[in-house]
Amino acid sequence: MNPVIEVRNLTKRYKDTLALDNVSFDIQKDTIYGFLGRNGAGKTTAMSILTAQNLPTSGQVRVFGENPYENARVLSRMCFVRESQKYPDDATPRHAFASARLFFPRWDQELADELIDEFQLPLKRTIKKLSRGQLSAVGVIIGLASRAEITFFDEPYLGLDAVARQIFYDRLLADYAEHPRTVLLSSHLIDEVSNLIERVLVIDAGRIIMDESTDDAREQATNVVGDAATIERALQGREVIHRESLGRVASITFLGRLDDAERAALTAAGLELAPVSLQQLIVRRTQQRTPHHDALAASDVTQEGVSR
């Protein structure tokens, strides 16, 4: 293990809210992370503190082994693309890229030019007159072309259409293959990025609730579809995290894996096994810890954690 970021007991308190609650985690080198969680879960706060754009209330952050605060040596190796980035008044995308070129030592102008073409970004229009999607494209281009050793994308796709998002995913993967680096991608479109991310870091209400490889996360749960009564019998004792039914057919997601014998038994009973979508798993696990989720799911979810 080779962590580029080490976070220990990080707490950030705003006036009346606890944005980060004694959080500890590591970020490994040259890995793409999905940094996932609901709005207000603490993602942006965490990324702001890691890039020294905000200060912690308590706790420790080490990036490349050093405190990033006012540390040019460390900061110059990072790039943080914010969803709501502000740009100087009257600045155009061209100004923004010319600036980025000044400060990111590994900036690739060729890549930037290609991306400008692909996103069809008008270079001479002032940034405040760009559409939401074009504004996002400016950030995405800076994030990709800067090739920083650690790049943070905070919901970078806002307003980008499906084609543009695909360009972003493809370009990120292609460039990552040639120039491995650490990427933290915060996103609400979990299934869209699930093939991209190697590890998931899920934050909920200021606490890390998942920190594992995407494959491990997927294998944590299994989905069974078939006759409701048959499933109920087969899954006795399992921790069910989601249940949907239509007439006599039910689709049930439960935590844990099946061994070969159990698998065979289920198939013999006429039940079908389906993979769990990462999005579904994370939604369910986040809902378990949230007291006010929708009533339909509430009646079915095991009560573990709800009373917290």
Add this chain to the structure above:
Amino acid sequence: MTALDSGNVTRPAASHSRTLNVVRLQFVNTQTFIWVPALVLGGAWVVTMLIYWILQGAGVDDVKIGGGSQAPLWYFLAVGIQAMTMTFPFSQAMSLTRREFYIGSLAAAGVSGLGMAVVFVLLGLLERATDGYGMNGYFAYLEWVWEAGPLAAGLTYFVLTMFFFIIGFWSATIFKRFGTARLVMVLLGIGLVLVGLAALVTRQQAWPDVWSWFIDTGSLGLTLWAVLVSALLAAGSYLTLRTMPA
């Protein structure tokens, strides 16, 4: 495409070169620090000239002095505010430290202020040589400011430009860090202190002394006092900026 295509860009390594690049960052958009101040200065000059010309045509031969040369100074108040509210968050996206951003921005304002001072001195010299463009009208050559010579006049103009920039930056830091209410309270507080001082002077019937102090201190002396106030505000802004979330 010139800005993007232009070839070799220095690869930043040390922090001082990054700070120098902040100056370049501020000048990447030539509008803020070059063209608008030039336009304001040029515009104020043209308007002042037209007024002198009309007055001259109407037979007013007295010495004519306008306040137009202070117009660009007010613009620097706005530049200071924008440098804080808009460019600071962007500087953070460029992975700059607050120190690099702050020193670089002050330096950029300094470069602009220097340019303004040079233009101001050149205009003043021209006015002195031509007796106010032959119209006895003065834009830059204000006798009181020029008392200690062209260099001192240039210094005064430079310091005033920085003074306005720093006031703008300082008030924007207070606003961003503590909100509108606190900013208004601070400004009100300063106003009250000034009124209190005025009341004190009036009670002591010391106004003549105060005026003679201003006259004795002279333009250059007051400039040096402005340097002190600017330095205090600049230091205050920096301390606030150091802990401000982007």
